[in-house]
Amino acid sequence: MEVLLSGLLMLLDWQVLAALLIGSIGGVVIGAIPGVGPAVAIAILLPATFALPPLVGLTMLLGIYGSSMYGGALPAILINTPGTAVNALTTYDGYPMTQRGEARRALTLAYSASFTGGLISILCLIALAPLLALIAPHFGSREIFLAALLGIILVVLAHRGQVMAAGMLACFGIFLNTIGLEPVQYTMRYTFGQDWLTSGVDLIVVVLGLFAISQAFLLLVDRDDSPHPQPVTGSMFQGLRELWAHRRVAGAGSGFGVTMGMIPGVGEFTAQFMSYTYAQKSSKAPDDFGKGSPEGLVASESANNAVPGAAMIPLLALGIPGEALTAMMLSVFYVHNVIPGPQLFQGSMDFVMALYLALLVLNVIVLGFLLVSTNLLIKVIQIPTRFLGILILTLSFVGVYSLRNSVTDCLIAAGFGVFGVVLKRLNLPVVPIILGMVLGGIMEVRLRAAMARVETPLDFVNRPIAAIIFGLILLVIALHIRTLIRERRAEHPPQDHELHDTQQR
Amino acid sequence: MARLRTLQDLFKRYRRPGDLVFAAAFLAFALFLAANLGTQVAWTSGGKLVAQPAFWPLVSILGMVLFAALHFLGSLCSERIHGRWQEVWFWLRSVEYAAWFMAYVLLVPWLGYLPSTVIFCAALALRAAYPPKMIGWAALSGVAVVVIFKAFLQVRVPGGEVYEYLPAALRSFMLTYL
Numbered sequence: 001m002e003v004l005l006s007g008l009l010m011l012l013d014w015q016v017l018a019a020l021l022i023g024s025i026g027g028v029v030i031g032a033i034p035g036v037g038p039a040v041a042i043a044i045l046l047p048a049t050f051a052l053p054p055l056v057g058l059t060m061l062l063g064i065y066g067s068s069m070y071g072g073a074l075p076a077i078l079i080n081t082p083g084t085a086v087n088a089l090t091t092y093d094g095y096p097m098t099q100r101g102e103a104r105r106a107l108t109l110a111y112s113a114s115f116t117g118g119l120i121s122i123l124c125l126i127a128l129a130p131l132l133a134l135i136a137p138h139f140g141s142r143e144i145f146l147a148a149l150l151g152i153i154l155v156v157l158a159h160r161g162q163v164m165a166a167g168m169l170a171c172f173g174i175f176l177n178t179i180g181l182e183p184v185q186y187t188m189r190y191t192f193g194q195d196w197l198t199s200g201v202d203l204i205v206v207v208l209g210l211f212a213i214s215q216a217f218l219l220l221v222d223r224d225d226s227p228h229p230q231p232v233t234g235s236m237f238q239g240l241r242e243l244w245a246h247r248r249v250a251g252a253g254s255g256f257g258v259t260m261g262m263i264p265g266v267g268e269f270t271a272q273f274m275s276y277t278y279a280q281k282s283s284k285a286p287d288d289f290g291k292g293s294p295e296g297l298v299a300s301e302s303a304n305n306a307v308p309g310a311a312m313i314p315l316l317a318l319g320i321p322g323e324a325l326t327a328m329m330l331s332v333f334y335v336h337n338v339i340p341g342p343q344l345f346q347g348s349m350d351f352v353m354a355l356y357l358a359l360l361v362l363n364v365i366v367l368g369f370l371l372v373s374t375n376l377l378i379k380v381i382q383i384p385t386r387f388l389g390i391l392i393l394t395l396s397f398v399g400v401y402s403l404r405n406s407v408t409d410c411l412i413a414a415g416f417g418v419f420g421v422v423l424k425r426l427n428l429p430v431v432p433i434i435l436g437m438v439l440g441g442i443m444e445v446r447l448r449a450a451m452a453r454v455e456t457p458l459d460f461v462n463r464p465i466a467a468i469i470f471g472l473i474l475l476v477i478a479l480h481i482r483t484l485i486r487e488r489r490a491e492h493p494p495q496d497h498e499l500h501d502t503q504q505r
Numbered sequence: 506m507a508r509l510r511t512l513q514d515l516f517k518r519y520r521r522p523g524d525l526v527f528a529a530a531f532l533a534f535a536l537f538l539a540a541n542l543g544t545q546v547a548w549t550s551g552g553k554l555v556a557q558p559a560f561w562p563l564v565s566i567l568g569m570v571l572f573a574a575l576h577f578l579g580s581l582c583s584e585r586i587h588g589r590w591q592e593v594w595f596w597l598r599s600v601e602y603a604a605w606f607m608a609y610v611l612l613v614p615w616l617g618y619l620p621s622t623v624i625f626c627a628a629l630a631l632r633a634a635y636p637p638k639m640i641g642w643a644a645l646s647g648v649a650v651v652v653i654f655k656a657f658l659q660v661r662v663p664g665g666e667v668y669e670y671l672p673a674a675l676r677s678f679m680l681t682y683l
Contacts (some may be wrong), residue, residue: 010555017605050662051659117631168531168573168576170567170568176570178561178565184556187546187549187558189562196655213606214599217602217603220599220633242532384639387642391646393609394625394646395650397606397622398541401613402660402662402672406537407610410607410610411610417599417606421595421599422523422596424525425523425526426520426521426527439637448555448556451556
């Protein structure tokens with residue numbers, strides 16, 4: 001209770017509250033614009049937060065991270081285009097409801113389901129905090145190495161049908177992290193005698209190139225488009241009560257979101273799908289799913305919004321990001337000299353609580369903002385795509401150049417921008433590269449530290465937590481092989497769809 | 506729901522035109538890196554394998570070669586999707602905007618952040634075939650970006666060389682805020 005109060009006091013600083021407000025509302029607006037997304041916004045704003053105090057900078061970016069999915073539901077429901085990639089499933093039932101003239105009902109259901117998901121995940125975080133503080137110190141180098149390895153394996157295997165591509169891109173990410181002067185024995189790795197490669201490839205430069213600049217290039221090269229959704233009429237508050245009728249689905253969706261969010265490399269898509277499948281199987285009207293079922297909408301939105309809060313668990317407790325956004329958040333933490341991991345839970349629990357409470361407050365701010373400003377946000381959706389491309393490119397310059405005023409960084413970012421265009425057009429995942437870079441660095445340091453105390457390979461897993469994680473790695477691989485065999489036997493005809501399209505990731 | 510049936514289905518990604526070109530290029534890149542393993546990383550005497558500076562480059566490059574080879578084989582054995590070279594042309598068209606971006610980067614230290622951004626936004630809007638009204642909006646957006654990031658958030662973007670020719674008071678203002 002004392003830490004909770006201490007965290008609350010930290011949050012009550014006017015700068016933190018202002019950052020929270022800007023981040024939350026900015027996140028909703030950014031989420032509502034198809035083609036931008038939180039990754040682009042965080043990447044661009046990251047250097048702008050360098051000069052701010054740690055909690056202020058982190059709260060602003062956390063606000064964007066936690067609120068963008070709320071905004072992403074708006075175009076998903078109104079124009080059948082998800083604002084962020086994880087709102088794709090929302091289009092399945094949200095847009096048919098709009099076509100039936102129930103746009104307002106769909107939006108309020110989506111907002112309230114998202115709010116429930118966000119709220120439940122943060123309450124779980126707060127409730128789990130003492131347990132995490134107890135367990136986190138038992139994670140030594142070998143446990144963190146194994147958890148990072150599990151994260152890499154999960155992120156590769158999660159890209160079904162593209163496992164080979166995800167594998168080669170994750171390895172590419174690990175390779176990128178090794179370039180430059182190696183910090184232990186001071187030898188050069190893959191610099192080809194070039195001075196500009198000595199300091200390595202900066203994660204933020206790669207993130208900006210792959211997410212922001214590539215998106216700008218895509219929008220500029222593609223034909224110009226400007227959607228025109230119909231304004232929503234009537235009070236937005238009326239529909240809020242309806243969620244109570246779907247409380248079982250919202251609760252289950254939030255549960256799936258929290259569980260999947262905690263597992264590195266899994267994230268929103270799996271949570272949403274499990275929630276959606278559960279809702280359909282337990283529904284009295286399963287045939288309505290995909291044709292405008294309110295239950296389907298609630299299942300999707302409650303699950304995806306429960307993930308950001310839960311994804312903070314491995315990030316804060318172990319310093320292991322589970323997906324691209326938390327990987328970026330990790331670099332934000334490092335920049336502000338806050339090192340996530342067991343020490344943070346032991347020494348700065350009030351700081352962790354302040355972050356949790358910030359997540360809680362942002363959900364309230366966002367819900368209030370959305371209920372009064374939906375029609376204003378509809379105008380934002382109408383920005384022509386090429387114009388958006390110009391804006392993103394201009395903002396990307398600030399992001400890259402302000403890091404260290406380096407033309408070389410800009411050139412590398414532009415190169416990754418073109419590479420990102422190729423990946424997005426081929427529907428290949430960008431996330432494994434980012435996670436490869438971050439988790440590769442963690443694995444290198446932790447494995448070296450762990451091996452100092454390991455005599456035989458068996459010593460590596462002779463502690464309970466290490467043995468459990470190692471068992472999970474074997475289980476995940478075994479389950480993947482079993483699924484492959486089952487799929488081959490079942491011989492389902494291939495179905496192409498855009499649900500997992502990486503255009504905005 | 507007919508579009509989405511199983512958890513496996515959710516995670517499937519399908520090939521797009523140009524996949525073979527990318528797969529071949531990536532494999533060639535991975536092989537190039539592998540061929541340089543002998544010269545671009547050092548092996549120190551003594552110490553465990555995992556503590557060697559060469560260990561992680563070796564692991565990652567071998568992983569790249571293995572996965573890239575399997576991905577290439579997969580692409581080679583798959584049915585050809587038409588539109589391969591149109592797709593490659595689309596990729597190459599993005600290089601033009603990379604050049605625009607780099608021109609902007611080179612212009613900023615010389616002309617200053619505000620003038621360069623306004624020119625860049627307006628010129629790109631012209632290139633995007635927007636009417637004069639939108640070009641004006643683009644220029645105005647450029648001003649807004651500079652004011653927000655340089656004046657308010659104080660990001661580190663140096664002043665332009667041409668600012669030196671401005672009167673002292675204005676020069677100081679421009680260097681600090683724009």
